Amino acid sequence: xxxxxxxxxxxxxxxxxxxxxxxxxxxxxxxxxxxxxxxxxxxxxxxxxxxxxxxxxxxxxxxxxxxxxxxxxxxxxxxxxxxxxxxxxxxxxxxxxxxxxxxxxxxxxxxxxxx
Numbered sequence: 416x417x418x419x420x421x422x423x424x425x426x427x428x429x430x431x432x433x434x435x436x437x438x439x440x441x442x443x444x445x446x447x448x449x450x451x452x453x454x455x456x457x458x459x460x461x462x463x464x465x466x467x468x469x470x471x472x473x474x475x476x477x478x479x480x481x482x483x484x485x486x487x488x489x490x491x492x493x494x495x496x497x498x499x500x501x502x503x504x505x506x507x508x509x510x511x512x513x514x515x516x517x518x519x520x521x522x523x524x525x526x527x528x529x530x
Contacts, residue, residue, distance in 0.1 A: 417440070451493075453526075
């Protein structure tokens with residue numbers, strides 16, 4: 416079983432930065448994939464960024480060049496560094512892990528980009 420706890424969300428002005436963290440606990444070894452999804456009001460949940468195994472990364476077109484996903488295997492933590500934030504980045508951000516053939520989700524953290 417894997418438990419995920421996100422932190423780092425909040426209110427930021429357009430053009431600002433935030434770093435989201437996702438701390439994973441529980442018994443698992445080398446997750447197959449880690450990533451971040453987001454869901455804005457009235458919209459479907461969408462994939463923002465992911466790392467498969469330890470190397471292959473993916474970013475949604477809307478965040479390429481602005482967001483960076485990384486992981487600290489020693490700390491079982493996944494990060495999402497977000498820069499040049501835009502109002503359209505406003506959403507609840509969810510941490511996602513695939514381990515032992517199962518999908519795990521965090522509870523979500525709100526990111527609001529507004530002046």
